[in-house]
Amino acid sequence: MHLICVFILMSLIKSLDSTICLAKLVPDQIRLAFAGNQGVSVGWQSFGCPLTTSNPNPTPTVMYGLSKTNLNLTSINGNSSVYDTNNILKTSWFYSVELTNLQPSTVYYYQIKQSNYVSASNIFSFTSAPVYGSRSRAINIITYGDFGVDGIVEDILNGKCLFERALGALQKMLPVTDFFLHHGDICYADDSPEDLFLTYEGAFNYCQSMMTNITSTRFYMTAVGNHEINCTEIPVLNQLCSSSKKNQVPYSHRFNMPSKQSGGYLNSWYSFDYGFVHIISISCESDFPLAPSGNLLDTTTQVNWLKNDLSKVNRTITPWVIVQCHRAWKGSISKADIKEDGIINCPSCKAAFESLLIQYNVDLYLAGHVHWYERICLNGMFL
Incomplete structure (x- = not known):
């Protein structure tokens, strides 16, 4: 009898697929x-x-x-x-x-x-973007990393609505902004206790809905961060994380970067041009030797793609080359948070990418992950 009831219930639910929504x-x-x-x-x-x-x-x-x-x-x-x-x-x-x-x-x-x-x-x-290579005006880019919804702990430490206040500041800059670069950690859609009552999909939906006024009128170009490729930051609770929230599955569905047009992969690595600037976005989370989050493909495809992309840049047309990635691999402050796996943050990122950036004279490398602002001069000399 129970099996018959379950079968009838499932049949009724399936039949709803062809019904009209009430609104x-x-x-x-x-x-x-x-x-x-x-x-x-x-x-x-x-x-x-x-x-x-x-x-x-x-x-x-x-x-x-x-x-x-x-x-x-x-x-x-x-x-x-x-x-x-x-x-x-x-x-x-x-x-x-x-x-x-x-x-x-x-x-x-x-x-x-x-x-x-x-x-x-x-x-x-x-x-729309200016003519490829055009130098008729300055280009204004807002760049940042690690931006997401508040939780109870953040409300206590920083006051209520830190996310909403930051969003308001971005909104004020829209009239003079051409596009955004977000260096990973987008919305913090994980199971962190400080995000209590707003986790996983709830965090993503709330965050992206609130950002629609910005992202519907300006180009929003993202890099994958550790919070996108994994959904949890509590090792003992990894079992709470379903497979659909791992391996950057939500990030791959929720964003549409120009990987197809630039020979990249998913939203992980890609490039585009805007006037006289060539922008490259790479993954500091996966797909290089000893990557912090393992590999979606392998350890060589991304690095080879980056080398090929850099080698094809025509510096007479796009003299500026900017690279964004989530993790910094240099920092001047001696703090445990950035001494992960050694003296510098993400030494495997440095080993995989830095020599290519220097070889091809990349002008600017932008990263997030470490929660403070710092500028470092050419090839790692500190300001």
């Missing part, structure tokens, strides 16, 4: 990224209908154009993805599309198109 679902967590020299990726999240696993928007589409009142262009390469967020009531779906053949330095308006179950988004805008 239209709303696109959320809207974010922009570069997708080649004349392209932009638009990504977003929406929940599925309650108790169903069906994709509420199987043909994700963005309409865009040069006027709010004339969105006459249509996106390409619509993609849907899903992973187990351990929410039995509603499934999170992640979408991305590409806007291609954009005119340089041009304001575009865009809107996520409605589908049967998902409402249309508001109309947003962005300014």
Whole structure:
């Protein structure tokens, strides 16, 4: 009898897949990224209908154009993805599309198109990248690492709403900002006790929703950090972490970096150009000898890709080369936090990457992980 009841219940739940949601679902967590020299990726999240696993928007589409009142262009390469967020009531779906053949330095308006179950988004805008190699104006980049939601301990130590206050400061800088570089540790979606009541997917959803005003109008380019490639920072509680939260699975679904356009891998390593600047993002977490978080592929592919990418940079067109990664490998303060595995932080990162950065005269290396601000002069001499 019990087996029959379970079978009937599962059949009823499955039949809901074809039902209509009681209310239209709303696109959320809207974010922009570069997708080649004349392209932009638009990504977003929406929940599925309650108790169903069906994709509420199987043909994700963005309409865009040069006027709010004339969105006459249509996106390409619509993609849907899903992973187990351990929410039995509603499934999170992640979408991305590409806007291609954009005119340089041009304001575009865009809107996520409605589908049967998902409402249309508001109309947003962005300014496309300048001509490759253009030096007609200065480029303004906001860069930082290790930025995420507050927890109870942080509220006690720093006052309430530290994340929200920092977000407000970023919002004020939007008018003079071309794009963002976030050097890993995005939202702190893990099981840290100080994040009590806002962990895992809850932290990601809250954080990315709050950042939509920024990420829907400016390009938000990320690097993978230790909190993205792993979801826990309490070794004895690793069993709380499901496989869908390890090996940067959420990060791979939630962001859409230009790896495809630059020959990189997932959102782990990639590059892009913006005017006279060439930007490279690499992973300090995986895929090099003795990487802190092991390997998603192997120990050589990323390093070989970096060497190849650097060797192809035309310094007469993009004289500035910037590299971002999560972990610093130099620091002047003698503190246990940065003496992991030796005198310097992440000696394996230094061994894998530093000689290439010096060989190809990289101008600037940006990192997070160590929670203070420090600038170091050419090839490691301290200011």
